[in-house]
Amino acid sequence: MSEIKTEFYKRNAAKAIKDPVLQHALSDVQNRLGPATALAYKNLPEGMALRQKAHEIRQFAINHLDILLETLVKKIRDRGGTVYFARDAADATSYCLKVAKENQIKMVVKGKSMVTEEIGLNKILEANQIEVNETDLGEYIIQLAGETPSHIIAPAIHKTRKEVAQLFTQKLGIPYCEDPPVLTQAARKTLRKKFLAADMGLSGCNLACAETGHITTVSNEGNIRMSTTMPKVHMAFMGMERVVARLEDHDALFRLLSRGAAAQNMAGYVSYIGGPRTEDQLDGPDQFHLVILDNGRSRILADPEFREILLCIRCAACLNVCPAYGKIGGHSYGYPYSGPIGAVITPLFVGVNRAKDLCCGEPLCGACKEACPVDIDLPRMLLGLRAKLAEGDPKWGVTQANSMEKIAFQIWSLIIRNRRVYDLALKTGSLIQKLLPKKNGMITTMPFIFKGWTQSRDIKPLARSSFLTQWKNRENKP
Amino acid sequence: MTGPITQEINDAQQHEFIMTIQKALGKSSGPALPELFGTAPNDLDTRLNAYINKSQPDRMALLDLFIEQAQLLNLAVRPVENVSRAGLAIQEFIEQTQPEWGTQKSVIAWHHPLIEQLNLGKNLADDITLFTTRSSSAPDSKERAQIRSQLINSYIGISAADFCVAQSATLVLRTRPHQPRAVSLVPSIHVAVITLDQIIENLTELYFRLKWDPEEQKLGLTNCMTFISGPSKTGDIELVMVHGAHGPRQMIVYVITG
Amino acid sequence: MDKNKPVTLFIQCLVDSLYPEVGENMVQVFEKLGISVDIPLDQTCCGQPAFNSGYRREATTAAKRFIEIFESAKIIVCPSGSCVDMVKHQYPGLFKDGSLWQNRAKAVSAKIFELTQYLVDVLGVEDVGATFNGKVTYHDSCHLLRNLGVADQPRKLIANVKDIQLVEMADSEKCCGFGGTFSVKYPDISTAILEEKVDNIIATGADAVVGCDVSCLMNIQGMLNRRNSSIKSLHIAQILAG
Numbered sequence: 001m002s003e004i005k006t007e008f009y010k011r012n013a014a015k016a017i018k019d020p021v022l023q024h025a026l027s028d029v030q031n032r033l034g035p036a037t038a039l040a041y042k043n044l045p046e047g048m049a050l051r052q053k054a055h056e057i058r059q060f061a062i063n064h065l066d067i068l069l070e071t072l073v074k075k076i077r078d079r080g081g082t083v084y085f086a087r088d089a090a091d092a093t094s095y096c097l098k099v100a101k102e103n104q105i106k107m108v109v110k111g112k113s114m115v116t117e118e119i120g121l122n123k124i125l126e127a128n129q130i131e132v133n134e135t136d137l138g139e140y141i142i143q144l145a146g147e148t149p150s151h152i153i154a155p156a157i158h159k160t161r162k163e164v165a166q167l168f169t170q171k172l173g174i175p176y177c178e179d180p181p182v183l184t185q186a187a188r189k190t191l192r193k194k195f196l197a198a199d200m201g202l203s204g205c206n207l208a209c210a211e212t213g214h215i216t217t218v219s220n221e222g223n224i225r226m227s228t229t230m231p232k233v234h235m236a237f238m239g240m241e242r243v244v245a246r247l248e249d250h251d252a253l254f255r256l257l258s259r260g261a262a263a264q265n266m267a268g269y270v271s272y273i274g275g276p277r278t279e280d281q282l283d284g285p286d287q288f289h290l291v292i293l294d295n296g297r298s299r300i301l302a303d304p305e306f307r308e309i310l311l312c313i314r315c316a317a318c319l320n321v322c323p324a325y326g327k328i329g330g331h332s333y334g335y336p337y338s339g340p341i342g343a344v345i346t347p348l349f350v351g352v353n354r355a356k357d358l359c360c361g362e363p364l365c366g367a368c369k370e371a372c373p374v375d376i377d378l379p380r381m382l383l384g385l386r387a388k389l390a391e392g393d394p395k396w397g398v399t400q401a402n403s404m405e406k407i408a409f410q411i412w413s414l415i416i417r418n419r420r421v422y423d424l425a426l427k428t429g430s431l432i433q434k435l436l437p438k439k440n441g442m443i444t445t446m447p448f449i450f451k452g453w454t455q456s457r458d459i460k461p462l463a464r465s466s467f468l469t470q471w472k473n474r475e476n477k478p
Numbered sequence: 479m480t481g482p483i484t485q486e487i488n489d490a491q492q493h494e495f496i497m498t499i500q501k502a503l504g505k506s507s508g509p510a511l512p513e514l515f516g517t518a519p520n521d522l523d524t525r526l527n528a529y530i531n532k533s534q535p536d537r538m539a540l541l542d543l544f545i546e547q548a549q550l551l552n553l554a555v556r557p558v559e560n561v562s563r564a565g566l567a568i569q570e571f572i573e574q575t576q577p578e579w580g581t582q583k584s585v586i587a588w589h590h591p592l593i594e595q596l597n598l599g600k601n602l603a604d605d606i607t608l609f610t611t612r613s614s615s616a617p618d619s620k621e622r623a624q625i626r627s628q629l630i631n632s633y634i635g636i637s638a639a640d641f642c643v644a645q646s647a648t649l650v651l652r653t654r655p656h657q658p659r660a661v662s663l664v665p666s667i668h669v670a671v672i673t674l675d676q677i678i679e680n681l682t683e684l685y686f687r688l689k690w691d692p693e694e695q696k697l698g699l700t701n702c703m704t705f706i707s708g709p710s711k712t713g714d715i716e717l718v719m720v721h722g723a724h725g726p727r728q729m730i731v732y733v734i735t736g
Numbered sequence: 737m738d739k740n741k742p743v744t745l746f747i748q749c750l751v752d753s754l755y756p757e758v759g760e761n762m763v764q765v766f767e768k769l770g771i772s773v774d775i776p777l778d779q780t781c782c783g784q785p786a787f788n789s790g791y792r793r794e795a796t797t798a799a800k801r802f803i804e805i806f807e808s809a810k811i812i813v814c815p816s817g818s819c820v821d822m823v824k825h826q827y828p829g830l831f832k833d834g835s836l837w838q839n840r841a842k843a844v845s846a847k848i849f850e851l852t853q854y855l856v857d858v859l860g861v862e863d864v865g866a867t868f869n870g871k872v873t874y875h876d877s878c879h880l881l882r883n884l885g886v887a888d889q890p891r892k893l894i895a896n897v898k899d900i901q902l903v904e905m906a907d908s909e910k911c912c913g914f915g916g917t918f919s920v921k922y923p924d925i926s927t928a929i930l931e932e933k934v935d936n937i938i939a940t941g942a943d944a945v946v947g948c949d950v951s952c953l954m955n956i957q958g959m960l961n962r963r964n965s966s967i968k969s970l971h972i973a974q975i976l977a978g
Binding site: 025028029032033063064065066067068069070071073079083084085087135136137138141154155156157159160161164180181183184185187188191192195196210211212214220221222223225226229230240245246247248250251254255262265266267268269270271272273274275276277278279280281282283284292294298299301302 | 648660708
C-alpha cells in the first residue's frame with residue numbers, strides 16, 4: 001500500500017508555493033502542455049464529438065465490466081498467460097512476490113505504472129532482496145533521488161536539469177553536465193545494462209482490449225517495450241477498469257490519450273500484449289502474468305454518483321490546466337494520484353475525511369472538465385464529495401467534517417430566507433465592521449476564519465446602504 | 479500468501495471478483511457476446527475493397543502524408559523505386575554509420591521475404607557482420623540465447639512491417655516466427671522496409687482491416703503487436719525533447735514505391 | 737421576443753451589500769435601452785456559497801426562496817455568471833426527479849440570463865452607447881466562461897464603447913483563485929493563484945480590469961489595493977452605464 005499523506009495537503013501546499021524552483025517547473029509544464037493539448041483537440045477532424053464518443057466507449061466498458069474482464073482473461077489464458085484477480089494492494093503484492101520467488105528473480109526492470117505506486121510494490125520487492133529498477137527516465141530520476149512522483153505523466157517535472165545533473169554525478173559517477181541529451185544518454189547507457197540483465201519486467205496496462213484479449217502499454221521512451229520483451233517473466237498490473245470492449249475503441253482513445261498526455265498525435269510506442277512467447281517465436285517473455293486489481297474500485301463502481309471517475313485513462317491533461325495543482329504540485333496531494341483526478345479518486349480510495357483537503361482545496365474553476373479527453377465531469381464529483389463532508393455519509397463512512405461550519409450555514413439559511421432578518425444582519429455587520437482596521441476605505445484585517453482573506457488582500461466594507469434599500473427608497477419617492 | 483495458487487483458488491477468487499462487479503453494477507449477467515463486440519457492417523466488402531484497392535494517386539498521397547508526419551517525429555522516410563535500389567541504399571547507410579557502443583559493426587535482420595530481396599549479405603564490406611533471424615520451428619533456449627547475443631551486439635536492426643499508418647507515421651509490427659520483437663528495439667538504429675501498398679490512412683482503417691479482413695483475421699493481432707511512431711524519445715527533463723531514450727535513437731523507413 | 741417586455745433583476749447578494757453602485761449602473765443600462773425593470777425587494781442570495789461548500793439542504797432553502805420570488809418573472813437578468821450558473825445548472829438537481837419543486841426550478845432555469853448574455857444574445861444589442869476613456873483588460877470568470885459559454889459577448893460590448901481601449905491579458909481564462917469559501921479556507925493556494933492573475937493584469941498596463949462577476953472582482957481588487965495599485969476593478973455594468 002502506498003504511503004498516505006493526504007492530511008498534510010495544506011502544509012505541503014504552503015511549502016510548495018514557497019519553492020521557486022518548483023513554481024518555475026510547474027508554470028513551465030502548464031504553459032507548454034495546457035494550451036498545446038487544447039489546440040490538439042481543436043485540430044481533431046471530429047472536434048469535440050470525439051471526446052463525447054470516447055466518453056461513451058469508456059462508459060460502455062464500465063457498464064459491462066464483468067463480461068469484458070472475463071472475455072479478456074479467457075483469451076489471455078488461451079495463449080498461455082496467467083491471470084490473477086487481486087482484491088487489494090496486499091493481495092497484489094503478495095502475488096508478485098510469490099511469482100518472483102518461484103522464478104528466483106533477483107532483479108526487476110519496471111515501466112511507469114501508477115497502479116504499482118498505489119500498491120507500494122517497490123518497497124515490498126526491495127524488502128525481499130529484489131532489486132527494482134525504474135526505467136522511465138522521470139521515475140528513474142526520482143528513484144535515484146528517493147522521492148515520489150509529482151506528476152502522473154512526467155514524474156520528475158519538479159526537478160531542474162541542474163538538480164538532475166547533480167544527482168547523476170552523485171549517483172552514477174558521471175562528470176557534471178546539465179545538458180538534457182547528455183543526461184538522457186547517461187540514463188540510456190546505465191539502464192540498458194539493467195534491461196538486458198533483468199529476470200523480470202513489470203508494467204502497467206493503459207487500456208486492455210477485451211475483444212482481442214490484449215493489454216496495451218504506451219510510452220515514448222521504449223522502456224516499457226524493453227521491460228516487457230527482454231526479461232523471461234513479464235508481469236503487468238491493471239486497474240480493473242482499464243479496459244475497452246472493441247478493438248476499434250482504441251482508435252478514439254489512443255488518439256485522445258496522446259493528445260491529452262503530451263499534445264502528440266500518437267505516442268511513440270504502443271504494444272498489444274496478449275500472452276507469453278509462443279513455441280515458435282524467437283523472443284519475448286516465457287511467462288506473462290496479468291494482475292487485475294480492485295483495491296477500492298468496485299466500491300466506486302457501485303456508486304452511480306462516482307462511477308464516472310472510472311472512465312479516467314490517466315493522461316494527466318487535468319493536471320496540466322488545474323490552477324491549484326499548478327501552484328501546489330503533485331506531492332501536496334499525499335498519494336500517487338494528484339491534480340483533479342487525485343482530488344476525486346484519492347478520497348474515494350483512502351477515506352473522504354482523511355483526504356478532505358484534496359476535494360475541498362481547489363476553486364472548482366472547471367478547467368479540468370474542459371481538458372479531459374474523456375469528458376469526465378470532475379467538478380460534479382468534487383461537489384458530491386463536499387456534500388458528503390458537510391453532512392456525513394454512512395455508505396462511504398464519512399463523518400461530518402465541520403459541525404461549526406454546518407451551524408454557520410444553518411444560521412445563514414435562516415437569514416437569507418427572510419429579507420427583514422437579512423437587513424438586520426447587514427446592519428449588524430455594518431456596526432461590527434466599524435471596529436475593523438481600514439486603509440483607503442478598505443478593510444485590512446478580518447476576524448476569525450475570514451482572516452485567511454485578509455492575509456493577502458483587502459476587502460470592501462459593507463455599503464452604507466444596500467442596493468435594495470436604496471431602490472426601495474427610490475421607488476417610494478413621490 | 480502461503481502455498482501454491484491452485485486452479486480452484488484462482489477460479490474462486492475470479493468468481494468472487496466478478497460477482498463483486500456484477501453486484502456493483504446491479505446486474506446478474508450481460509447480453510450475448512456479439513452485441514458487445516459489434517456485428518459485421520453491411521458494407522463490409524465495399525469498405526474492405528476500397529481500403530485494399532487504393533488507386534496509385536491515392537497511394538502516393540498517403541506516402542506524402544506519411545513523410546509529412548514523419549518529419550515531426552525525427553523519423554526519416556526514404557522512398558526508393560525498387561527493392562534492389564533499397565538494398566543498395568541500406569548497404570550504403572550501414573557502411574556510413576558508426577555503432578553507438580564499441581567499434582564492431584554487426585547488423586541483424588528479420589528473416590522475411592522482402593528483406594531477403596534486398597540481398598544485403600552479398601555486397602556488404604568485410605568488417606560488417608550480418609545476422610539473419612531465421613530459426614528452427616521451435617527454437618530452444620540455446621538458439622534463443624544466440625539470437626539474443628547477436629541482437630545485443632548489433633547496432634542496426636532491420637525489419638519489415640505489417641502496415642504503415644500515414645496519419646501518425648506509425649509502423650505496425652506483429653510477431654511471427656523468425657521475426658523477433660527485439661530487432662526493432664534493442665539495436666541503436668532501426669531500419670524498416672515497407673512497400674507502398676502497405677501505407678494506409680489512419681487507425682480507423684487499421685482496426686477495420688485487422689478486425690474484418692478474413693486474411694488478417696487468420697493471423698489475428700498475435701501475442702504481441704507493436705506500433706512504432708519514430709525513434710524513442712523523452713521530455714522528462716524540463717520537457718526538453720531528446721531523441722534516443724531506451725529504444726532506438728534513430729529510425730529510417732525505406733518505402734519501395736515501384 | 738418583445739424588446740419592451742419588463743425584465744426582472746436578480747442583483748446578487750454581493751452587489752446588494754458591497755457594490756450597490758454596480759446595481760445602480762445595471763439599472764441605468766436598462767434605462768438607456770428603454771427597458772423597464774422590476775426588482776423584487778425581498779431577494780437575497782441564490783445559495784451558491786452553501787452549495788459549493790457542500791451544504792445542499794441550506795442551499796435548497798435559498799433555492800426555494802429564489803424560485804418563489806422569481807418564478808412569475810418573464811425574464812430574469814443577473815450581473816453574475818456564477819449565480820446564473822447556480823440557478824440554471826444546479827437548481828434542478830437539488831430536488832427530487834419529477835417533483836413539483838424540480839419542475840418549478842426548471843422553469844426558472846430556462847429564463848435566467850447573465851447581463852451580457854441577455855444584451856447580446858437575447859436583445860441583439862452590442863452597442864449601448866457608452867463612453868469610457870481609458871485602457872481596460874477583461875477577466876473571464878470561470879462559471880461564466882466554462883459553464884455558460886460566455887466569452888465573446890462582453891468583449892463585443894466593450895469593443896463598442898467609445899474611447900475605450902481593450903487589451904487582453906495573458907491567460908485571461910485562468911481562474912482568479914476566489915472559489916467561494918476556498919479563498920478563506922485555503923488562503924495560501926488562493927493567494928498564489930490570485931497573484932499570477934494580478935501580475936497578468938498589471939502587465940497589460942490597463943487602467944482598469946473589467947469582469948462580469950463581482951466575486952472575482954472583489955478578490956482581484958483586494959489584492960490590487962493591498963499592493964497600492966491604482967488599477968480599478970470594474971463590473972462591465974459600470975463601463976456600459978457611462
